[in-house]
Amino acid sequence: MSSPLRVAINGYGRIGRCVLRALMESHDRDSIKVVAINEPADLESMAYLTQYDSTHGVFPGRVQAFDHGLRVNGEDIPVFHAADPARGPWKSLDFDLLLECSGAFGTRAKLQPFIDAGCPRILVSNPGHGAAEVDYTVVHGINDGGLNADQRIVSAASCTTNAVVPVLDLLDRGLGVRSAFLTTLHSVMNDQPMIDGYHHTDLRRTRSAMQSIVPVATGLAQGVERMLPHLAGRIQAKAVRVPILNVSAIEVSANLARPTDPQALKTLFIEAARIQPNLLACTDQPHASIDFNHDAHSAVIDLGQIRVNNGDFANLLVWFDNEWGFANRMLDVAQAWAGQFSDNPDPVTAEIAQISSSGA
Known part of the structure; x- marks a missing residue:
């Protein structure tokens, strides 16, 4: 894409932190930009648990808390603490996709308020409670070709x-x-x-x-x-x-x-x-x-x-x-989906999606 995919993260626990770290460590960090995080925890704890992780080791960079968010490798990411995430300031954010990483929202009834509150699209980090609860479920490399711009709630399945x-x-x-x-x-x-x-x-x-x-x-x-x-x-x-x-x-x-x-x-x-x-x-x-x-x-x-x-x-x-692999797949799915609703789709993502679709 000519400009990075702009994403927000809801829920900054195991998967949310791995998604941010995977973006910094494993992916083309210029292709996706994290513009906001919603998480009830305090900023100092968020910064500490991003910098130091008992499972994945010390973050190979610098994470700091500042007045309104996290500073990761010198880049500021605003953080808000909406107790009801559907009431977060989504409409004020200029972003393309919400990465729902809390694991607490598995039904359409629970996810629709995010859309109503201003989230343009949602990629969910759980399989949902049934096929009818999301517009589409993706396993990267298998059925990415079924993603389209009309979908609003997509699941990245499970690890x-x-x-x-x-x-x-x-x-x-x-x-x-x-x-x-x-x-x-x-x-x-x-x-x-x-x-x-x-x-x-x-x-x-x-x-x-x-x-x-x-x-x-x-x-x-x-x-x-x-x-x-x-x-x-x-x-x-x-x-x-x-x-x-x-x-x-x-x-x-x-x-x-x-x-x-x-x-x-x-x-x-x-x-x-x-x-x-x-x-x-x-x-x-x-x-x-x-x-x-x-x-x-x-x-x-x-x-x-x-x-x-x-x-x-x-x-x-x-x-x-089950943590790191899945976090990387969430980013892959986000990029594949972005290729469908972007005005300038990434040709590599589009090619992979076409091959996956024909081989499924």
């Missing part, structure tokens, strides 16, 4: 959906997926307590996050079916939370329509990673989860963990940084 959909799409287009079972091993989240307590209606989530492996409910199967509707009824999923701060994995077990072997699967994924290097990666090293902390890919295929039974039953292990 797990972004990790597994490209893998299932490759398997299905290459070999056909008769059925699949997905097991997510997810790092702890803030809906779990550090010690046992009255923390959630799901009794398992009342247990200490750092002392147990905790099975939880997941909507991953529904998220996959939303992206790959021809697989509806053929995907099942379960999830467990494991006591680590970050990085997750998905074990994919797939019954395939055509026979294969481990080497053929390795070749399939290596070639896909070559074509979409910002989306997928492959490794044949003996990794542990910590090795993928701060990894910007949607998914990293562990080639050493590929197994095939009886020629048509494949088992894979997919690593992903």
Whole structure:
């Protein structure tokens, strides 16, 4: 684009801060400009937790609080603290897109007040409570081509959906997926307590996050079916939370329509990673989860963990940084969407969207 996409961030927690850091560290920082942040926390705490992060390390720059916002690498970002974000001063801001990163707004009824208050468009950092709750759901690299200027509320899906959909799409287009079972091993989240307590209606989530492996409910199967509707009824999923701060994995077990072997699967994924290097990666090293902390890919295929039974039953292990990878995908989706409503779309974004659309 000839001028940067102007975005505001609502909610400056784990994902909101990662989005800002990813823009500074991973993306073309001249293509997107953060013009405002809405967050209830005080400015000193916001600056401190941006500069120093227990998971992603010290910010490679300088973050300071000033009278009305944050100064990041010398650039001032105004901050406001609207208790009801829909009542924020959105109409006074000159911006193109709200990045809703609080995770608190998953229905159209809760998101529409933002539009009414002056937000031109919203990109949501959660899958929403159903397809009807948003205008469109995007997994970058799969269906970006469906974005258009008429949409007002778009979801960037979830970190797990972004990790597994490209893998299932490759398997299905290459070999056909008769059925699949997905097991997510997810790092702890803030809906779990550090010690046992009255923390959630799901009794398992009342247990200490750092002392147990905790099975939880997941909507991953529904998220996959939303992206790959021809697989509806053929995907099942379960999830467990494991006591680590970050990085997750998905074990994919797939019954395939055509026979294969481990080497053929390795070749399939290596070639896909070559074509979409910002989306997928492959490794044949003996990794542990910590090795993928701060990894910007949607998914990293562990080639050493590929197994095939009886020629048509494949088992894979997919690593992903559930914070950093997803934050980078939000920025990718924002740029792809901007290519649809900008007067001067970015030709690279448009080309990627066209390729993704034709291959979905």
